[in-house]
Each structure stands twice: as C-alpha cells, then as structure tokens.
Amino acid sequence: MADSLLLRRPALGRHLGPVAAADARLASRYSNRLRAGYPARPEDLRSCGLIVLHTDTAGLARLLELLRRIGPWRGAHFVLLHAELDSSALDEFRAAGARVCSAAPAPAPSRDLVVVEGDRSALRRATAWLEDAHLRCLELAPGSKPLFLVGAQMPGWLLIPVFDAAFQTLKAAGLSPAEARRMLRFLGDAAVREFAAHGRRGWEDPAAAPRAAVTAAARKALMEASPRLGRFEEAMLAAVAEFYGGTAGQRPEGESRVLRVRLSIP
Amino acid sequence: MADSLLLRRPALGRHLGPVAAADARLASRYSNRLRAGYPARPEDLRSCGLIVLHTDTAGLARLLELLRRIGPWRGAHFVLLHAELDSSALDEFRAAGARVCSAAPAPAPSRDLVVVEGDRSALRRATAWLEDAHLRCLELAPGSKPLFLVGAQMPGWLLIPVFDAAFQTLKAAGLSPAEARRMLRFLGDAAVREFAAHGRRGWEDPAAAPRAAVTAAARKALMEASPRLGRFEEAMLAAVAEFYGGTAGQRPEGESRVLRVRLSIP
Structure with a gap:
C-alpha cells in the first residue's frame, strides 16, 4: 500500500466511509493507516455511492472473490486504483449491472496527475472525488490503458x-x-x-x-x-x-x- | 564562413596577422569581415607562428593546392578550423615536417567549448590562442574526431x-x-x-x-x-x-x- 494514491493524497480520505478488507483486523489496520473512514464489514460497502478498490496485482483474484460473495452489485459504482490494471478487470460486475472505472497516477512534475478510464457514470463520481483532492484527471480512450502505459514507459x-x-x-x-x-x-x-x-x-x-x-x-x-x-x-x-x-x-x-x-x- | 568560430568569437581576431585567400580581393574581404588582421599574399603566411586554416569541405582541395604552391612547410604550425575534418586532412604537410591540429566547436550551454586534436606542439599553440579568447578546449584521443562526431550527434x-x-x-x-x-x-x-x-x-x-x-x-x-x-x-x-x-x-x-x-x- 506504500505507493498508494490514498496515502500520497490524504485529502482523498475526506469522504471515505466504511473501510473493508479480507478480515476485520486488516480493515482496522487500513483505516488507521489512512487516518480516514472507519473499519467495517464488506457488506457495508453496498451502501456507498462510490466503492474504491485497492489491491496489488497478486491480490486481485481474492478481492474479486470477496466482492462476488457480498453481491449483487447492480447499480453500484466502482473505481479500481491500480497503476496497470484497467476497468476490464471488473468486467464480471459490469456485466452484472455495475459501473466501473480505474484510476492511476501519471507522470507529472507536481505529482498531481491521474489517468482514468471506464464507464461514464463511474468516471463522473471518481473524478469528482479525485478533483476534490486537487488531482488533475486525464481520461483515456476506452480500452487504451495498456497503450498509455507503453507510451509513458x-x-x-x-x-x-x-x-x-x-x-x-x-x-x-x-x-x-x-x-x-x-x-x-x-x-x-x-x-x-x-x-x-x-x-x-x-x-x-x-x-x-x-x-x-x-x-x-x-x-x-x-x-x-x-x-x-x-x-x-x-x-x-x-x-x-x-x-x-x-x-x-x-x-x-x-x-x-x-x-x-x-x-x-x- | 557564417558558422565560423572566428566570427562567433571576435576575440580570436586579436592576434591575427596576414589574412590570405585564393586572390587579393577575397583576402581583403575576409579581413574586413573579420575586422582583424590585414590582407596579404599567401607567401606571407610563412612567417606566422600558427597558421589558421578555414575552409568548407568542398574548398579543401583548392586550399591544399594553394599551400603546396607556397611551401615548403617544415617547422610550420597549422590549425584547421572545421566541424568534421581532422588533422589527417593535412597529412601531406605533416609528412613534410609541419605540425598540424584541428579545432571544432562542441555542444555546450555557453557555446564556449572547442574540441581539438593533432600534434602536440601545434595543439599547444592553438589552445593558447583559443583559451586567450575564453574558449575551453577538450583534447580528443588521436584519430578519434569521427568517434566524437558520432557520439555528439x-x-x-x-x-x-x-x-x-x-x-x-x-x-x-x-x-x-x-x-x-x-x-x-x-x-x-x-x-x-x-x-x-x-x-x-x-x-x-x-x-x-x-x-x-x-x-x-x-x-x-x-x-x-x-x-x-x-x-x-x-x-x-x-x-x-x-x-x-x-x-x-x-x-x-x-x-x-x-x-x-x-x-x-x-
């Protein structure tokens, strides 16, 4: 979690509510570390207007399994914070009626830039949240986060x-x-x-x-x-x-x- | 002559003596343009402690022909000002006992850098002249001006x-x-x-x-x-x-x- 946008921009914590994880102890630790939100059960995420997902690549399968267990997600909005993964990682929830997008830090002198991509209404909520913390959002063309990565690298x-x-x-x-x-x-x-x-x-x-x-x-x-x-x-x-x-x-x-x-x- | 080191650094003109060219009219024009030295016959170059050669690549053969005509050059010191040619362009005079080197502007923020290469005693006179005009001289390894060019380009x-x-x-x-x-x-x-x-x-x-x-x-x-x-x-x-x-x-x-x-x- 060391390179997380959430840790780098404490202002992003202002609107956090329930913080859930694989177990209650972890949820509590994350909430403490972020100095934001409050530890909660995964089920409590269902009431959120925007569900922020944070995982490393190795933990993705476990995260998806957790979400599957506490669905259905019709009408929910997700933003996946990940440098490389894009919203297609959440395709199964998209197919089940959720709106999904992703956000990743992008190279800029003042480290205030984020690239986003995904479904319109999820993007609207995610960019409002990110811009409130004074991050600038660049929207990528659909499906082109891999292209962005190769261009930036x-x-x-x-x-x-x-x-x-x-x-x-x-x-x-x-x-x-x-x-x-x-x-x-x-x-x-x-x-x-x-x-x-x-x-x-x-x-x-x-x-x-x-x-x-x-x-x-x-x-x-x-x-x-x-x-x-x-x-x-x-x-x-x-x-x-x-x-x-x-x-x-x-x-x-x-x-x-x-x-x-x-x-x-x- | 527009990109000439001589025009770019007027201080280089301070020690110029006779200015010779293919004919007297040209010699006069060059001297005027440089606001330095005085027009003279090619033969008058023989008395100079350091003979500065300036030509574009196309004019080299004509310059060598002129120098051949007014030799011999045993004991003379030449510096060839040229971005690409090196002192080997003057090998025939080197073989006849002259000391030869070359100098070329090199990339630097304050445009005060020159790379030089060639015979020790010609280099000594050329760098004294260049440094007197506040140019910094970097000496290249023998025969390696082409290597320098490819590295810089x-x-x-x-x-x-x-x-x-x-x-x-x-x-x-x-x-x-x-x-x-x-x-x-x-x-x-x-x-x-x-x-x-x-x-x-x-x-x-x-x-x-x-x-x-x-x-x-x-x-x-x-x-x-x-x-x-x-x-x-x-x-x-x-x-x-x-x-x-x-x-x-x-x-x-x-x-x-x-x-x-x-x-x-x-």
Missing part, C-alpha cells in the same frame, strides 16, 4: 540506453566521464526542448544531404572502434529509418527504400 | 524519434497533443537527470520481473493498435537488449540469450 526504456551509448562513444573519443556526462546533459536537454517546440521536425536525419558522407564515415569509425556500439547505433538508426520511411500514405514506397539504403554504412 | 539522431513514437502512442491512448507533449517533456527531463546522476543504473529494463508480464501485455496492445509503432518499439528494444545483453565479458552468453527471449512479445 517508452522514454524510460529507450532514452537511457541512447545516452549510455553516446556516453561510451564520447569516452572512446577521449572525453573524461565528467565531460561526456556534461555534454550529454546539454544535448539531452536540447532534444527535449526541440521536441517540445517542434515535434518531429526537430529531427536531424543522419542520411540527409549534405552531411550524409560525413556521418557515414563517422559511423564507420564507430563500428571499427567498437563493434558493439556500432551495431547498436546501426540497429537503432535502421529502426528509425523504417519508422519514418514507412509513414504509410505520406511517402511513396520507393522513397522509403532509398532512405534505408542511404542510412547503411558503405 | 547520436542524441539528435535517436532521441526525437523515441519522443515522437511515445507521443503518437500517448495520443492513441486518448491524450491531447498538448497533454502528451507536457508529459514527454517531464519524462525526457527525468531521463536526462537520471542518466546524469546514475548512468546506466537508471535504466528500467522492461523485461525485468515483476513487471515483465504487464509490459509484455502493454507492448502487445501497441502492436495491435499500430503495427508501425509496435514494430519501431520492438526493434528499438531488441537493439537495447542486444546492446546490454552483449556486454562481452560481463554477462555470460547464456544470460544474454535469456534477456533477448524475455524481451520478445509473447
């Missing part, structure tokens, strides 16, 4: 290895670790600003004339100095060329082939 | 496409362009800071337990929503897995194979 997966490869290359060129790190910090900041201001138009195509010959020679030098770095850089640039070359409908197939050929090291 | 080649793919993914998940851009600016800044502080250790491996199943499902969703984005992300992550898995001598081959398998979408 892609920078973490890919940017560090790019910095790392450039770092190793600059060190191989004779820069000290501190100098290479300082230069990459500047180049990274510049790329972030460039993308924020101009989007894809900020991209420098290494295969573009008039620099194609120079960059090809530089990439060849990298491959000779470190085949591992050279292969990484080659594979990454091939993926980029495929990505931008293959903009279906925007560039003719012929042009995309040319782009790929020009990108390969002679 | 890699972020420009690769970061924007990564941001762009994440941007398109977040929009596909329902975020507005402004919201997606704001989130990526935050994530990009975080990755830059993370790398500056912790290097490669800041990397989040998408194949690492306990999140592997969730990220695999999210990547599968991306592939279904947009095969183009999915293929890009898959190719980039495969390159990263190969790069980190193939750290020769640090991880056994078996482990690197496992990493690659775990990264593939089930």
Whole structure:
C-alpha cells in the first residue's frame, strides 16, 4: 500500500466511509493507516455511492472473490486504483449491472496527475472525488490503458540506453566521464526542448544531404572502434529509418527504400 | 564562413596577422569581415607562428593546392578550423615536417567549448590562442574526431524519434497533443537527470520481473493498435537488449540469450 494514491493524497480520505478488507483486523489496520473512514464489514460497502478498490496485482483474484460473495452489485459504482490494471478487470460486475472505472497516477512534475478510464457514470463520481483532492484527471480512450502505459514507459526504456551509448562513444573519443556526462546533459536537454517546440521536425536525419558522407564515415569509425556500439547505433538508426520511411500514405514506397539504403554504412 | 568560430568569437581576431585567400580581393574581404588582421599574399603566411586554416569541405582541395604552391612547410604550425575534418586532412604537410591540429566547436550551454586534436606542439599553440579568447578546449584521443562526431550527434539522431513514437502512442491512448507533449517533456527531463546522476543504473529494463508480464501485455496492445509503432518499439528494444545483453565479458552468453527471449512479445 506504500505507493498508494490514498496515502500520497490524504485529502482523498475526506469522504471515505466504511473501510473493508479480507478480515476485520486488516480493515482496522487500513483505516488507521489512512487516518480516514472507519473499519467495517464488506457488506457495508453496498451502501456507498462510490466503492474504491485497492489491491496489488497478486491480490486481485481474492478481492474479486470477496466482492462476488457480498453481491449483487447492480447499480453500484466502482473505481479500481491500480497503476496497470484497467476497468476490464471488473468486467464480471459490469456485466452484472455495475459501473466501473480505474484510476492511476501519471507522470507529472507536481505529482498531481491521474489517468482514468471506464464507464461514464463511474468516471463522473471518481473524478469528482479525485478533483476534490486537487488531482488533475486525464481520461483515456476506452480500452487504451495498456497503450498509455507503453507510451509513458517508452522514454524510460529507450532514452537511457541512447545516452549510455553516446556516453561510451564520447569516452572512446577521449572525453573524461565528467565531460561526456556534461555534454550529454546539454544535448539531452536540447532534444527535449526541440521536441517540445517542434515535434518531429526537430529531427536531424543522419542520411540527409549534405552531411550524409560525413556521418557515414563517422559511423564507420564507430563500428571499427567498437563493434558493439556500432551495431547498436546501426540497429537503432535502421529502426528509425523504417519508422519514418514507412509513414504509410505520406511517402511513396520507393522513397522509403532509398532512405534505408542511404542510412547503411558503405 | 557564417558558422565560423572566428566570427562567433571576435576575440580570436586579436592576434591575427596576414589574412590570405585564393586572390587579393577575397583576402581583403575576409579581413574586413573579420575586422582583424590585414590582407596579404599567401607567401606571407610563412612567417606566422600558427597558421589558421578555414575552409568548407568542398574548398579543401583548392586550399591544399594553394599551400603546396607556397611551401615548403617544415617547422610550420597549422590549425584547421572545421566541424568534421581532422588533422589527417593535412597529412601531406605533416609528412613534410609541419605540425598540424584541428579545432571544432562542441555542444555546450555557453557555446564556449572547442574540441581539438593533432600534434602536440601545434595543439599547444592553438589552445593558447583559443583559451586567450575564453574558449575551453577538450583534447580528443588521436584519430578519434569521427568517434566524437558520432557520439555528439547520436542524441539528435535517436532521441526525437523515441519522443515522437511515445507521443503518437500517448495520443492513441486518448491524450491531447498538448497533454502528451507536457508529459514527454517531464519524462525526457527525468531521463536526462537520471542518466546524469546514475548512468546506466537508471535504466528500467522492461523485461525485468515483476513487471515483465504487464509490459509484455502493454507492448502487445501497441502492436495491435499500430503495427508501425509496435514494430519501431520492438526493434528499438531488441537493439537495447542486444546492446546490454552483449556486454562481452560481463554477462555470460547464456544470460544474454535469456534477456533477448524475455524481451520478445509473447
């Protein structure tokens, strides 16, 4: 429960009523920990206007079993607080007439952002509750929480290895670790600003004339100095060329082939 | 000459003497433009303690021809100002007893950084001249200017496409362009800071337990929503897995194979 939105935003506790869990002792512990609501039996949740579900992925099956036992849930409203699971985890209650949605913290400088998705009327109640605690809610398109996750995690997966490869290359060129790190910090900041201001138009195509010959020679030098770095850089640039070359409908197939050929090291 | 270090740092003109070019008219124009030195015949360069060469790539052959005509250059010191060419462009004069180096502007917030490489005694004179104009000089390892170029350009080649793919993914998940851009600016800044502080250790491996199943499902969703984005992300992550898995001598081959398998979408 350490990373819970409920703990991070105590204001969310203001409207909590009955707090239920697998047993009375746990319910009491959760309520104490949250400094909100009061311990209650699971059956007491049935009277709530919005039922807030909190579980880790491993505990989901047990939570669903508990809810099944104390149903029916026709007309009830659920919000599942979970970084990855979405409202489809509650499909069986949706099918039985409940309204369900999910909410998850999203990356933002002031940690006040939440992404939500799910059924209209559940979303209405959940966002009113979240916004009352000064959280901003972004609504995702139906069924697209996995897409959101991959988009938000892609920078973490890919940017560090790019910095790392450039770092190793600059060190191989004779820069000290501190100098290479300082230069990459500047180049990274510049790329972030460039993308924020101009989007894809900020991209420098290494295969573009008039620099194609120079960059090809530089990439060849990298491959000779470190085949591992050279292969990484080659594979990454091939993926980029495929990505931008293959903009279906925007560039003719012929042009995309040319782009790929020009990108390969002679 | 518009991007010339000489124009960008007028203080570099303080010690200029004779300014020569292909003909007297050009020499006069350059000297006027630089507001430094005085127009002279190419022969007059022979008396200089450090001969500063400035040319674009296309003009190099003509410059070398001019220098050949007015040699010999035994004991002369040359610095070639060029973003990409290095001192090997002057190898024929080096072989004839001259000392040669090159200098090029390098990325830095205050635009005061120069990378240099070449012969010891030419470097000594060139850096004294550059530092007198408050430029900081970083010396590259011999023959490694191409490596430096590829390291300094890699972020420009690769970061924007990564941001762009994440941007398109977040929009596909329902975020507005402004919201997606704001989130990526935050994530990009975080990755830059993370790398500056912790290097490669800041990397989040998408194949690492306990999140592997969730990220695999999210990547599968991306592939279904947009095969183009999915293929890009898959190719980039495969390159990263190969790069980190193939750290020769640090991880056994078996482990690197496992990493690659775990990264593939089930």
